[in-house]
Amino acid sequence: MKFSLPSLKRSDNSAFKDPSSGPVFSVRFLVSLLLVLGGIAWIAYYYIGVRPVAGFGDDDKPALDPDSFEPGVVTGWNFVGDLQEWNYLIGFAAIMIGLMIAAHPSTPLGRGRGVVVGMLGCFILGLLWICTYYVVGTGDHAQDLAVFNDLEQKNLFVGIAFMAVGFTFATKWE
Helix, strand or coil, rough: CCCCCCCCCCCCCCCCCCCCCCCCCCHHHHHHHHHHHHHHHHCCCCCCCHHCCCEECCCECCCCCCCCCCCCCCCCCCCHHHCCHHHHHHHHHHHHHHHHCCCCCCCCHHHHHHHHHHHHHHHHHHHHHHHHHHHHHCCCCCCCCCCCHHHHHCCCHHHHHHHHHHHHHHHHCC
């Protein structure tokens, strides 16, 4: 009696036979897109719609408004205001997880040239984030730049996290 071993070759009808082919929109791609856009929207809403003009002080209370010298007012949804700077962690975590989910062959960024674009894009974005923080946010004449002014030294974590996400794309590069 002769047994044949199963073939591990993909069939000719496989959607992923050619690395540059495959569905443009998949559930994974839509989830990753939703997470990235949701993270950006969360950070923007917190900074523009909830955060007091002068930010929060060291005592976790709204800092004094530099124009009127009165305590700042938290506007928008109460639960978002209660989270204060944790909103940045929520927003950036959603962005990073969305990018990591996008590094899969079923998404356009996870196959073919998309892997290189995702990898280099994340590395360059992380490097630019750190360089921008050091050029604009530190020194004797530090300037207020949206989001950078609240994160201070945590900007380094954001830049390094973008570079780490770039490695998830690098593992898919063939």
